[in-house]
Amino acid sequence: MIPYGRQDITQADIDAVVGVLQSDFLTQGPMVPRFEQTVAQHVGASHALAVNSATSALHIACLALGLGQGDWLWTSPVTFVASANCGLYCGAQVDFVDIDPRTYNLCPKALELKLAQAERDGTLPKVVVAVHLCGQPCDMQAIQELAQRYGFKVIEDASHAIGGKYRGEFIGNCRYSDITVFSFHPVKIITTAEGGMTLTNNAELASRMALLRSHGITRDPTQMTHDADGPWYYQQIDLGFNYRMTELQAALGVSQMERLDQYVGRRHQLAARYNELLARLPITRPWQHPDSYSGLHLYVIRLQLDKIGRSHRQAVDLLRGMGIGVNLHYIPVHTQPYYQRMGFHVGDFPESERYYAEAISLPMFQTMSEEQQDDVIAAVRKVTAP
Structure with a gap:
């Protein structure tokens, strides 16, 4: 059977993972930040945060943007369920915008019409998730212009799209969005076995997502309510999750990024x-x-x-x-x-x-x-x- 998708694992990938297995760190070591820096530099984003799946990335992206009870998230119907479920995880309501018949992405004209009606009804979205189906980017300039007019935030679900470009620039630079999400599932363009990443140019959003991916815990003295009790000290200052990526996954990702x-x-x-x-x-x-x-x-x-x-x-x-x-x-x-x-x-x-x-x-x-x-x-x- 010829599969619709297949990962490519080389000896260099295997050596990278074995190197981590022989190191002092299997999780929360130096490889995850290296992977984040590698991807951020490649696409031209200021901040990158690696997590254990693109679904987790979508979840913390929504939370960082303040999505919650009483809010609306809109996305395309033609996507994996995670692009919509992330809104439900936050207690928000979800709606959809039909696709463009040629690109199969969320249609900006349909979005504009729906936004005009939602403004009259008082149901404007707080977040729109623009899914780059098959790896082709949405019309992000048109979506950004609507975001500025109607006041919603934009997440690019670029799970299919790492390595692609929009208007000559790499997808993931967040020029037209608040946050971009990548997936590294085995059938995607590069893989970390499982994994995902959020990218943003907003330092506050990056800090918020970093907190959310690791239990809401910080060791940063500037975020604590009082001075540390000692070198062991940390504080939970929010309700977060265990969405961290392992060192093994990050090592594979760094190696795959070279190709x-x-x-x-x-x-x-x-x-x-x-x-x-x-x-x-x-x-x-x-x-x-x-x-x-x-x-x-x-x-x-x-x-x-x-x-x-x-x-x-x-x-x-x-x-x-x-x-x-x-x-x-x-x-x-x-x-x-x-x-x-x-x-x-x-x-x-x-x-x-x-x-x-x-x-x-x-x-x-x-x-x-x-x-x-x-x-x-x-x-x-x-x-x-x-």
Whole structure:
């Protein structure tokens, strides 16, 4: 089976992890700050905080921005559930904004219309989570302009997008957002086995997130209520969580970062080859906005079902039966039973639902060979033949 995604672990990665195993620190040592500094410098952000998952990163980002009871978080329906759940973790209410039919990202025009209505209703969001689906950035300038007009905060869920660029600058520099989040899950562009990171240019937000990721505990004398009792002393000054990343994970991340640009470049080579060799089939290939340089975590096609003579499910089953590990990213969050119990219904976000009815994620990973890609293309040709 050719998987839709796969990590690339080299001997250098293994040596980096073994080096930590042979050191004095398995957690809370020097490697996590080194990883944070490496990523921050690469993307051009002032502060970076490594955590144990992108879900944890989203949670503490929301908390740092003050999201809580009585507030609203808005995001795209076409994302993993964590992009919405992070609002619920904070006691906020969640709503969605439909996608752009070409980029599959949150649509700025739909956002503007919904904001105008929410202003009349008194239900403006406190936070908007802009998800860079497949690695392609949202129209962040348009979203930032709306944030300034309507007073909400912006989190970039860039779980798919490390190594990508928006308007010639690396995603993660937070030029158009308050906080950016990366994921380092094994199928992502680089991996720390599990892990995530928040980035910001705001020192106060960085300090708040650092506190929240480690139990709300500080050893900083300037944050304490009185002088330390001794060198052992710490204070819990807030209710935080155990969201720390280990030294082992950070060492793997530092090693993987050395190949980030190479990985993204290879994904662009594969995407260009897909674009060329799938051009005449009854599918819609992914469209890239001219302002974007996608991280290309995913290569998503949409089936032109009226032309292929079989259902979406039949096409997926046939491809998997031929050893092509296609997947679907994602089931619109508002159609999940948990969210339907909140009052959402099928039909609420039609562009997202049309996307779900047609989308298939083809295999895309940096070590994919042209022979493997040829097998994928041959299978797609067979499945989409009239």
